[in-house]
Amino acid sequence: MRYSLTSLITQTLSGHKGWKPQWRDAAPKDEYDIVIVGGGGHGLATAYYLAKEYGLNNIAVLEKSWIGSGNVGRNTTIIRSNYLLSGNIALYEFSLKLWERLEQDFNYNAMVSQRGVLNLFHSDGQRDAYARRGNMMLLNGADAELLDRDGVKKLYPFLNFDAARFPIQGGLLQRRGGTVRHDAVAWGFARGASERGVDVIQNCEVTGIDIVGGRVTGVTTTRGKIRAGKVGLAVAGSSSRVAALAGLRLPIESHVLQAFVSEGLKPVIPGVITFGAGHFYISQSDKGGLVFGGDIDGYNSYAQRGNMPVVEDVCEGGMALMPSIGRARMLRNWGGLVDMSMDGSPIIDRTDIDGLYLNAGWCYGGFKATPGSGFVFAHLLAKDAPHPAATALRFDRFRTGAILDEKGQGAQPNLH
Amino acid sequence: MRIPCPFCGPRDITEFAYHGDATLTRPAPGDAAMHDYVYLRDNPTGVHREHWYHSAGCHAWLTVTRNVSTHEIVGAEMAHKEAS
Ligand SMILES: Cc1cc2nc3c(=O)[nH]c(=O)nc-3n(C[C@H](O)[C@H](O)[C@H](O)COP(=O)(O)OP(=O)(O)OC[C@H]3O[C@@H](n4cnc5c(N)ncnc54)[C@H](O)[C@@H]3O)c2cc1C
Ligand SMILES: [Zn+2]
Numbered sequence: 001m002r003y004s005l006t007s008l009i010t011q012t013l014s015g016h017k018g019w020k021p022q023w024r025d026a027a028p029k030d031e032y033d034i035v036i037v038g039g040g041g042h043g044l045a046t047a048y049y050l051a052k053e054y055g056l057n058n059i060a061v062l063e064k065s066w067i068g069s070g071n072v073g074r075n076t077t078i079i080r081s082n083y084l085l086s087g088n089i090a091l092y093e094f095s096l097k098l099w100e101r102l103e104q105d106f107n108y109n110a111m112v113s114q115r116g117v118l119n120l121f122h123s124d125g126q127r128d129a130y131a132r133r134g135n136m137m138l139l140n141g142a143d144a145e146l147l148d149r150d151g152v153k154k155l156y157p158f159l160n161f162d163a164a165r166f167p168i169q170g171g172l173l174q175r176r177g178g179t180v181r182h183d184a185v186a187w188g189f190a191r192g193a194s195e196r197g198v199d200v201i202q203n204c205e206v207t208g209i210d211i212v213g214g215r216v217t218g219v220t221t222t223r224g225k226i227r228a229g230k231v232g233l234a235v236a237g238s239s240s241r242v243a244a245l246a247g248l249r250l251p252i253e254s255h256v257l258q259a260f261v262s263e264g265l266k267p268v269i270p271g272v273i274t275f276g277a278g279h280f281y282i283s284q285s286d287k288g289g290l291v292f293g294g295d296i297d298g299y300n301s302y303a304q305r306g307n308m309p310v311v312e313d314v315c316e317g318g319m320a321l322m323p324s325i326g327r328a329r330m331l332r333n334w335g336g337l338v339d340m341s342m343d344g345s346p347i348i349d350r351t352d353i354d355g356l357y358l359n360a361g362w363c364y365g366g367f368k369a370t371p372g373s374g375f376v377f378a379h380l381l382a383k384d385a386p387h388p389a390a391t392a393l394r395f396d397r398f399r400t401g402a403i404l405d406e407k408g409q410g411a412q413p414n415l416h
Numbered sequence: 417m418r419i420p421c422p423f424c425g426p427r428d429i430t431e432f433a434y435h436g437d438a439t440l441t442r443p444a445p446g447d448a449a450m451h452d453y454v455y456l457r458d459n460p461t462g463v464h465r466e467h468w469y470h471s472a473g474c475h476a477w478l479t480v481t482r483n484v485s486t487h488e489i490v491g492a493e494m495a496h497k498e499a500s
Contacts (some may be wrong), residue, residue, distance in 0.1 A: 249456040301484050303486060309428075342454075
């Protein structure tokens with residue numbers, strides 16, 4: 001069913017009794033041309049674009065739990081393309097352009113809201129670094145504006161401009177950045193893929209990758225063996241575990257990132273703000289909750305929950321940036337399993353095993369990449385060649401030295 | 417999480433800096449295995465041996481055994497004891 005004003009009116013008149021499930025809860029077949037492992041945002045987007053852009057539909061997405069149970073439903077929903085390195089901006093800007101017409105493209109309300117992302121700076125050195133980043137963004141076709149203190153004041157008069165330690169000097173604004181309703185992204189892609197013949201299979205965990213003579217022949221799952229011509233891995237925080245099934249070791253550690261939501265408040269923060277002197281960022285959801293977060297906890301973890309020191313650190317950052325937040329109560333917090341790569345950038349590439357492809361290393365920032373990542377991974381799976389927006393995201397870059405180290409911190413996944 | 421530092425006793429996690437997988441051995445300079453040592457990790461679930469530095473305490477490097485699926489800390493010893 002196409003969603004439109006007409007379908008809404010028709011359904012309203014018939015008491016909303018005619019809505020159909022949005023996708024088929026498929027059972028696995030014996031064989032597919034392509035099997036995608038992981039029903040998060042990236043896996044579902046990959047299947048959607050394989051069907052829609054590359055005309056392939058004998059495809060299954062295998063999800064060990066329910067779709068959206070991973071990071072696609074746990075993130076703080078921020079989208080942007082304010083990166084420094086061309087190899088990264090290419091992908092994230094491609095993705096941002098897809099977000100801009102995604103809802104029309106997949107006929108689903110994902111509440112894409114380009115409310116602007118503002119990164120504050122608090123020192124001369126930081127301003128210079130942001131000016132450089134803004135210039136790199138402009139050179140690569142993204143939008144960027146450097147605001148001075150008055151410019152920031154016009155947008156957010158309630159910030160703590162004259163804090164003794166971290167006075168706000170200005171900020172780098174990307175107006176096209178913003179937020180998106182994360183669950184709707186998973187649902188919209190699942191629906192769009194399913195409509196085009198893709199089998200979205202839940203409660204189906206991949207427990208083995210079958211390889212014969214250096215070539216993938218299929219996967220073993222909790223619901224039986226499935227033969228496949230090609231297998232694409234898009235399991236985010238579980239990447240090392242699943243790749244190990246094929247004997248691969250990855251340049252990745254799994255860490256925990258926490259997120260927080262306050263009680264619902266009247267509209268106070270129109271856009272997304274990041275604090276430049278600590279680890280804190282915030283936006284306000286359409287329901288009114290303040291959605292905020294900070295740094296990863298910083299140690300290997302598969303627990304999907306974090307510890308108190310980071311809660312304290314995030315709240316201190318919030319108080320330093322906007323003391324008024326101290327009067328809001330925190331309603332809930334949770335953690336997600338993030339795949340921290342050694343240089344802080346993702347991998348979308350072939351592996352040494354024929355027919356096995358890898359999409360991993362998203363760190364704490366892969367939600368914004370969802371449509372772009374799905375599109376370029378679909379391209380790679382369909383054509384066996386990298387999409388022009390993803391040529392730098394190579395698996396072998398750690399060996400060749402062509403790493404994409406945005407922060408210049410080296411091989412320290414707990415610092416990226 | 418609290419780490420039982422053999423020198424200082426049980427101390428809050430905020431006193432320590434994390435350095436990751438303690439099971440790796442540094443190869444000789446120029447060795448092709450250097451890439452694997454610097455970049456590749458087993459990244460297992462369950463029990464993990466890892467290095468922590470007691471930066472706000474006795475400045476010792478520790479080898480901590482911790483369950484990364486539950487955050488339970490099983491034990492800690494001086495890293496140099498292990499190395500010798
Ligand atoms: C708290 C938090 C806040 C974040 N905030 C942002 C943000 O504001 N902006 C941003 O851009 N990014 C953000 N991120 C990062 C972003 O959410 C992730 O990088 C991105 O969602 C990862 O891709 P995915 O959606 O495909 O992952 P997931 O949704 O995690 O999908 C992977 C799926 O693979 C499944 N799986 C695992 N193993 C198997 C198996 N063996 N067999 C079958 N299925 C398997 C999992 O169950 C899971 O559903 C945040 C992350 C967290 C945790
Ligand atoms: Zn000590």
